[in-house]
Amino acid sequence: MNPPVCKLTQGTIALVVSIPHGGELLPDAFAAQMQDVARVRADTDWHLGRLYAFATTLGASVVAANYSRYVIDVNRPANGESLYPGQNTTALCPRDTFLGEPLYSDPEAPSSAEIADRIRDYWNPYHSTLAAEIARLRQVHGHVLLWEAHSIASVLPRLFAGRLPDLNIGTNSGASCAPALREAVIAAASASPFSWVADDRFRGGHITRHYGQPQRGGARGAARNGTDHLHG
Numbered sequence: 001m002n003p004p005v006c007k008l009t010q011g012t013i014a015l016v017v018s019i020p021h022g023g024e025l026l027p028d029a030f031a032a033q034m035q036d037v038a039r040v041r042a043d044t045d046w047h048l049g050r051l052y053a054f055a056t057t058l059g060a061s062v063v064a065a066n067y068s069r070y071v072i073d074v075n076r077p078a079n080g081e082s083l084y085p086g087q088n089t090t091a092l093c094p095r096d097t098f099l100g101e102p103l104y105s106d107p108e109a110p111s112s113a114e115i116a117d118r119i120r121d122y123w124n125p126y127h128s129t130l131a132a133e134i135a136r137l138r139q140v141h142g143h144v145l146l147w148e149a150h151s152i153a154s155v156l157p158r159l160f161a162g163r164l165p166d167l168n169i170g171t172n173s174g175a176s177c178a179p180a181l182r183e184a185v186i187a188a189a190s191a192s193p194f195s196w197v198a199d200d201r202f203r204g205g206h207i208t209r210h211y212g213q214p215q216r217g218g219a220r221g222a223a224r225n226g227t228d229h230l231h232g
């Protein structure tokens with residue numbers, strides 16, 4: 001039997017950490033279509049298991065993808081829309097690496113039918129797991145903070161100019177969490193020894209933009225009943 005699409009560790013506090021790009025599994029059926037470079041899985045968000053090991057100790061829930069983003073990127077909209085129109089960015093089912101090396105032997109692969117299968121088999125289960133865990137914790141606490149955890153190489157000329165700051169905070173330009181929460185994260189980053197930027201090159205991907213709805217609470221009559229969401 002294949003390993004599940006993601007690993008869910010259920011916590012008790014109103015915090016969910018989502019790790020969509022830390023998976024390294026690449027099933028043989030996909031690897032067989034791909035060039036050797038794919039097997040390196042260079043574009044994995046490395047070291048997040050170590051970096052966020054404290055999360056479960058805190059009592060947070062963690063949802064972590066088991067499969068490589070080369071299978072499908074669960075942090076892209078399933079309709080394939082670009083997160084950053086007009087800029088180089090990576091696709092729902094990437095056809096090349098961050099460096100621009102082709103992943104597939106056939107430049108037309110994967111077909112739209114194959115992409116639809118991957119949405120059904122990988123994308124949907126990740127989101128149903130994440131949505132169910134958010135719903136469970138909202139029942140308990142009335143609100144949930146969703147923290148979207150990423151890492152990326154600091155220099156990738158095809159995707160951005162220069163060198164990224166150490167910490168790249170994304171809140172969909174302030175839309176995905178309460179202003180006070182954004183300010184609190186910025187204050188913590190400012191007090192740290194690390195360089196940081198907020199809502200610059202990376203403003204949060206599909207998960208941040210889709211689930212981060214602090215205003216939903218207002219519509220339901222509770223000030224903070226929405227899902228705040230940060231991309232860290």
Ligand SMILES: [Zn+2]
Nearest residue numbers: 021045150151
């Ligand atoms: Zn990532």
